[in-house]
Amino acid sequence: MVVVHHLNNSRSQRVLWLLEELGVAYEIQRYQRDTRTMLAPPELKNVHPLGKSPVITDDGRVIAESGAIVEYLVERYGDGRLAPRAGTDERLRYTYWLHYAEGSALPPLLLKLVFDRIESGPMPFFVRPVARAIARQVKHSFITPQLQLHLDYLEAELGRSEWFVGNEFTAADIQMSFPLEAAALRGGLDRSRSRLYTFLQKIHSRPAYQRALERGGRYDFGPVQRS
Incomplete structure (x- = not known):
């Protein structure tokens, strides 16, 4: 199963949203920012040497970087969805x-x-x-x-x-x-x-976006009415 190593209030929220759009079952391993520095905790380095989020694990693979994660998930689980046909x-x-x-x-x-x-x-x-x-x-x-x-x-x-x-x-x-x-x-x-x-x-x-918010927790970048 896909495990999302999810840092609160971060770019990894996009990964949860993508998985919800694809209808893929996943687990969340949560990490909290340091309240003083706002940096990721050192425990994330146990998953990937850079200690940053987003990062996922799946079938023994560790995939970091948002773009690489998106490409991997769409290719592996998309079944032709959410990406145009290759060569176009x-x-x-x-x-x-x-x-x-x-x-x-x-x-x-x-x-x-x-x-x-x-x-x-x-x-x-x-x-x-x-x-x-x-x-x-x-x-x-x-x-x-x-x-x-x-x-x-x-x-x-x-x-x-x-x-x-x-x-x-x-x-x-x-x-x-x-x-x-x-x-x-x-x-x-x-x-x-x-x-x-x-x-x-x-x-x-989008319903999938809303479901991802419910699972991901606090996300200051989400839907707020601004002037």
Whole structure:
């Protein structure tokens, strides 16, 4: 049976959602973040040397990295569902979004999280003005423009079709959910980008998404009405 090594309030929520969409039985091994550092606990290193989530085990295999997990589960359990047929233009687009989600969309969001903490976090008083000024400048000159660039791009892409690959929901939409949820929480995504906002509303209303939330526990990136 698939075991999801699930870190609370993390990207592994997507894996639970995918398994619910596929109707695959699974177990959850839960891990809690350190309340001070918000990092994963050291016990996860017993599963994978990097000690990060998501990671799954299945039939003696250990699979890490969100995109690799999605590809493995869809190939092994999908029976032709949630992915376009191999060799098609749609399959190429599907593969692109699987990798774009982590490779291009998430880095500016992670940078914003880091520099927000530098700007607002505790530090010795004599370095505070300099550190905060640098953080503000980096956000203004690089991070915010990058976030806007990606959000504009994604808004335009959803003008081409209902979902990211086409007019059929695929696992690429599951993979794309987390960067968009993170952008809605702290990256400037709001109702002004109506296609992206509608995308979030649609995925949050899916029964499989709701079942995954019930099993996964607290998930701050989930369905909340925002301005």
